[in-house]
Structures are given as structure tokens and as C-alpha cells.
Amino acid sequence: MTDRDIKVFDAIIVGAGFAGIYQLLKLRKLGLSAVILEKADQIGGTWHWNRYPGARCDIPSLEYSYQFDEDLQQEWNWSEKYSAQPEILEYINHVADRFELRDGINFEEEVTKATFNESDSKWVIETSKDKYETRFCIFATGCLSVPNKPDFNGLDNFDGELLQTSTWPKEEQNFSGKKVAIIGTGSSAIQSIPLIAEQAEELYVFQRTPNYSIPSNNGPMDKGVEKEVKARYSEFRKENYQNGFGIAAMSDEALVLESDPEEVKANFEENWKNAGLGFFGGYADIPLDENANAVAANFVRNKIREIVKDPETAALLTPDYHIGGKRLCVDSGYFETFNRDNVQLIDLKENPISEITQSSILSDKTYEIDTLILATGFDAMTGALTNVDISGRESIKLKDQWEDGAKSYLGLGISNFPNLFTVTGPGSPSVLSNMMPSIEQHVNWITDCIEWMIQNEKTVIESSETAEDDWMMLVNEIADMTIFTDTKSWYNGSNIETKAKAFLPFIGVPVYTEMLEEIVKDDYKGFIFDKVN
Numbered sequence: 329m330t331d332r333d334i335k336v337f338d339a340i341i342v343g344a345g346f347a348g349i350y351q352l353l354k355l356r357k358l359g360l361s362a363v364i365l366e367k368a369d370q371i372g373g374t375w376h377w378n379r380y381p382g383a384r385c386d387i388p389s390l391e392y393s394y395q396f397d398e399d400l401q402q403e404w405n406w407s408e409k410y411s412a413q414p415e416i417l418e419y420i421n422h423v424a425d426r427f428e429l430r431d432g433i434n435f436e437e438e439v440t441k442a443t444f445n446e447s448d449s450k451w452v453i454e455t456s457k458d459k460y461e462t463r464f465c466i467f468a469t470g471c472l473s474v475p476n477k478p479d480f481n482g483l484d485n486f487d488g489e490l491l492q493t494s495t496w497p498k499e500e501q502n503f504s505g506k507k508v509a510i511i512g513t514g515s516s517a518i519q520s521i522p523l524i525a526e527q528a529e530e531l532y533v534f535q536r537t538p539n540y541s542i543p544s545n546n547g548p549m550d551k552g553v554e555k556e557v558k559a560r561y562s563e564f565r566k567e568n569y570q571n572g573f574g575i576a577a578m579s580d581e582a583l584v585l586e587s588d589p590e591e592v593k594a595n596f597e598e599n600w601k602n603a604g605l606g607f608f609g610g611y612a613d614i615p616l617d618e619n620a621n622a623v624a625a626n627f628v629r630n631k632i633r634e635i636v637k638d639p640e641t642a643a644l645l646t647p648d649y650h651i652g653g654k655r656l657c658v659d660s661g662y663f664e665t666f667n668r669d670n671v672q673l674i675d676l677k678e679n680p681i682s683e684i685t686q687s688s689i690l691s692d693k694t695y696e697i698d699t700l701i702l703a704t705g706f707d708a709m710t711g712a713l714t715n716v717d718i719s720g721r722e723s724i725k726l727k728d729q730w731e732d733g734a735k736s737y738l739g740l741g742i743s744n745f746p747n748l749f750t751v752t753g754p755g756s757p758s759v760l761s762n763m764m765p766s767i768e769q770h771v772n773w774i775t776d777c778i779e780w781m782i783q784n785e786k787t788v789i790e791s792s793e794t795a796e797d798d799w800m801m802l803v804n805e806i807a808d809m810t811i812f813t814d815t816k817s818w819y820n821g822s823n824i825e826t827k828a829k830a831f832l833p834f835i836g837v838p839v840y841t842e843m844l845e846e847i848v849k850d851d852y853k854g855f856i857f858d859k860v861n
């Protein structure tokens with residue numbers, strides 16, 4: 329390829345999920361030339377890849393949707409309280425068509441390399457097909473987009489059907505008459521297991537760590553609720569974003585330890601029926617205090633024992649760590665599924681997988697199987713960035729800079745990587761918030777920042793190392809106030825052995841929002857413009 333073939337844009341956006349699509353719209357409105365480079369053959373991001381049975385949103389769809397356009401939010405109707413993956417995919421496609429964005433997306437172009445050229449302050453982006461040059465580079469690659477595929481002994485020898493929840497095929501899968509194994513019991517497994525169990529002849533669930541899960545009690549959209557919300561949609565959105573996690577069901581005003589225990593129990597009972605992810609939303613001390621946390625945890629543990637008939641299976645399914653330490657799951661009949669005769673739970677703590685053969689898994693005994701499903705999670709928060717060969721100033725590689733742990737200022741900018749923005753990057757509320765408003769918050773911020781740079785004739789922006797260090801210290805100080813940091817989870821990188829361990833999401837949407845606004849008012853304090861080396 330000669331330099332003449334290089335395609336030039338003002339901005340390159342990586343990823344055509346909810347973040348990338350909205351970013352393209354905003355940059356176009358600003359009058360910039362921009363393109364999205366997308367690895368998949370269609371839009372949707374996480375909702376394109378995770379099409380396993382039962383995949384659905386764990387935040388009510390009236391909240392898990394865009395708010396930037398009043399007509400859009402008024403006209404779109406969700407069929408269920410928590411929408412399933414096909415409907416969410418339909419929605420993002422609708423948005424792309426409605427705002428005529430499709431022609432700004434290059435599909436099946438995986439970004440492999442991004443190099444900052446200090447002589448002209450431009451990024452050179454290389455993909456599986458092409459080469460691009462751009463001033464601004466925006467990674468809208470999501471927090472849970474790089475699958476974790478553990479290196480099980482003998483996995484490559486498996487001759488049956490191998491599936492992974494995070495890269496599920498488009499063709500419908502039929503498990504009738506099949507012996508199926510699933511490894512992992514996080515949200516993806518918890519959503520898919522009840523549906524796979526209905527079809528499979530046998531389902532073997534290989535569990536390393538049990539999870540807390542709350543029933544979704546999903547159902548058709550309550551038209552009364554929808555009408556009420558739509559009558560005051562923008563206020564509703566604003567109010568929700570003032571809660572700690574940015575979700576309606578999670579306003580935390582009371583304390584478990586200062587409330588009447590009977591009243592707490594009654595509230596948990598109510599939340600068990602209605603709140604889903606907001607199960608302990610009403611109480612502020614559950615993330616902070618061992619004793620308060622134990623009250624909520626014991627409530628769920630008792631529910632598991634009530635639902636699961638076999639006491640041994642119930643005991644294995646009962647978590648012993650702080651509730652909330654791992655991301656809470658929301659299910660439709662998960663624990664009930666273990667009462668079926670065709671479902672077996674295998675405890676990997678007691679009997680790790682020693683080998684996978686052509687047709688079986690070896691653990692406490694040999695399980696002959698036709699299909700193996702990996703529901704083993706993601707290289708969360710950082711994987712989508714460190715998987716690309718990104719070089720910044722002085723050819724510093726992002727992967728090397730983050731070897732001892734990811735550092736970012738506000739989850740938006742990274743020192744030594746000028747004009748590179750991340751949407752919902754590490755150090756922002758991201759996965760500990762409703763992703764949709766958090767995506768919009770970041771995309772709006774990035775667009776405003778670019779506009780400000782143009783108006784103020786600034787060429788290059790980057791975070792200062794000091795601002796970044798101070799920010800990550802704050803992220804960790806806040807996390808350390810909770811009792812969640814000692815649990816092994818993808819929040820702190822401990823699901824991947826080789827990964828640096830650090831708690832990456834910023835806890836507290838309202839504080840974050842306030843700080844973000846203050847920094848802008850203070851002429852982007854902590855950022856450096858047109859740095860001179």
C-alpha cells in the first residue's frame with residue numbers, strides 16, 4: 329500500500345456499538361469527517377456478539393436506551409421490561425437507519441495497530457484491510473468485548489461442537505438430544521442455562537464460584553409504567569443518574585443496620601419480586617459494612633436453599649463472599665433449573681478440570697459430551713485496548729504503559745496518548761453504572777472537548793501523568809471504602825491470571841459527574857494542550 333492509498337478522516341471511531349454509533353452522529357453534527365471501523369459484519373457491539381439463548385439486558389429497557397433524541401425515546405416501544413438481545417439489536421439498527429449512520433461504518437475491519445506520529449500529531453490506524461490517518465482517535469470498544477478463553481488442558485482436541493457465549497453463532501442452535509457442558513456460572517451462563525436445560529438431554533454445569541442472582545421477574549412492558557415514564561422522560565433520566573449507580577432502582581437512602589430488621593426483610597422480599605439488579609438498592613451500607621452486607625447476603629442464600637431441592641446442590645450454589653463483590657446477576661429461573669433431572673452441577677473447586685478430550689471433560693469423573701459451551705467471561709475494561717498495538721509519544725506502547733495496571737484520567741484520556749479518547753474507559757463509572765447514559769455522557773464530553781479545541785485553536789490534548797496518577801488513586805481510595813475489593817472479580821482483573829490486579833471502575837455516578845463538569849469549567853484541568861517536548 330502506498331501513502332496515496334491512506335484514507336484520511338478528522339476522526340476515527342473504533343467499534344459500532346451503542347458508543348460508536350452515537351459518537352459518529354455527534355461528530356457529523358460538528359461537521360467533522362469521521363468513520364467507524366468495526367470488526368464484525370454488522371453493528372451492535374456486545375449485542376451483536378452475545379446472542380446466546382436468554383441474552384437480555386439486566387437494566388430495564390426504559391432506562392437502557394438512548395436519551396439524546398426526544399422523538400426517538402417517545403416513539404420507540406419496548407415489548408418487555410428487560411429486552412432480549414434480538415430486540416436490542418433491532419433498536420440499535422433502527423437508530424443507525426433513523427440517523428442515516430450506516431454509510432459511515434466500515435465493517436469487517438479490525439483495528440490492529442494505531443501509531444501516533446509526533447511530527448504531524450496525527451494517528452495512523454491500520455486495520456485488517458486498510459490504512460487510515462486521523463487527528464482524533466476514539467476507542468468505543470466497550471468494557472466487556474474481548475472473550476476470555478481459558479487454556480484448558482486438551483481443549484484443542486475437543487471434536488464436538490465448541491461454543492462461547494461471547495461469540496455465539498448467528499444460526500440457531502438446537503441442543504435437543506445432546507449432552508451439553510457449560511463452563512462458568514457468571515451472568516451469561518446464568519441467563520442461558522435455563523433455556524439450554526429445556527432442550528438438552530443432559531446439561532452439565534461446571535462451576536468454579538457460585539454467584540448471587542436475583543430473579544428478573546421479567547414480563548411484557550407495563551403500559552402504565554411506560555406512559556408515566558414517557559410523560560416525564562428527561563426528568564426520569566436525570567433523577568436516575570443522580571443515584572450512585574445511575575439506575576432508578578438503586579437510590580440508597582436508608583441503612584440496614586439502622587432499620588427495623590423486619591422492615592428490611594420485607595423490603596428485600598419486595599425487591600426480590602421487583603427490583604432485579606436493584607435488589608439492595610434501598611440501603612447504602614450494604615457495600616460498606618460487613619454486617620449490613622451479611623443481612624442481604626443471607627437473605628439471598630436462604631432463597632437459594634428454599635428454591636433448590638437437593639441440599640448438596642443448594643450448598644454448592646450458595647456463595648460465601650460479600651454480595652455485590654462480583655457483579656450481581658439477574659435471571660429467569662436459574663436456581664429452579666437445578667431441580668431438573670437432566671441438570672447436574674459439578675464443583676470445580678473440589679474437582680478441577682484435568683483434561684478435555686475429543687469427546688469428554690475429565691473432572692471428578694469423565695463426562696461424555698456432544699457440545700461444550702464456554703461462558704468464561706472477558707478480559708474486561710482493558711482487553712479491547714491492550715489487544716490493539718497502540719503506540720503513543722516516543723513510541724511508548726499502551727500495553728507496556730499499563731503492564732502494572734491500567735491508568736487513565738477520568739476513563740477518557742491516557743497520558744502519552746494524545747488525541748486518543750476512550751468511551752467508558754477504566755477509571756470511569758462504566759460497568760458500575762447504567763452503561764447507556766454513561767456512554768452518552770462520555771460521547772458528549774469528547775465531542776464538546778473537540779469542539780472547544782477547534783474553537784480555541786488547540787491541536788493536541790492529553791492527560792498529564794500527575795492528573796492520571798491522582799485520579800487512579802481516587803478510584804482506588806473510593807473502592808477501598810467498600811468491602812468489595814477482596815472478592816475475585818473482573819472488576820479488579822482477578823479473573824485473568826496474567827492481568828495486573830486493580831479495581832478499575834469509579835464508584836459513584838453523581839460524584840463523577842460533578843468532577844467531570846468541574847474539570848471542564850476549569851479549562852480542562854489535568855489535561856495538557858499542545859504539549860512541547
Ligand code: N01
Binds near residue numbers: 479515516818
Ligand atoms: O462472565 P463472568 P459473564 N475455569 O466473568 C468462570 C455482563 N453481562 O460473561 O467466578 C473454570 O461473570 C468464572 O468463574 P470464577 C455483566 O456485567 C451482562 O458471565 O472466576 N471456570 C465465572 O463463573 C457480567 O458480569 C449481561 O471462579 C472459569 C464465569 O466463568 C459480565 O458481562 C449478561 C474459568 C465467567 O463469568 C460478564 O459476565 C451477560 C476457568 N479457567 C453478561 N475462567 C446482561 O444481563 C472463568 N471461569 C446485560
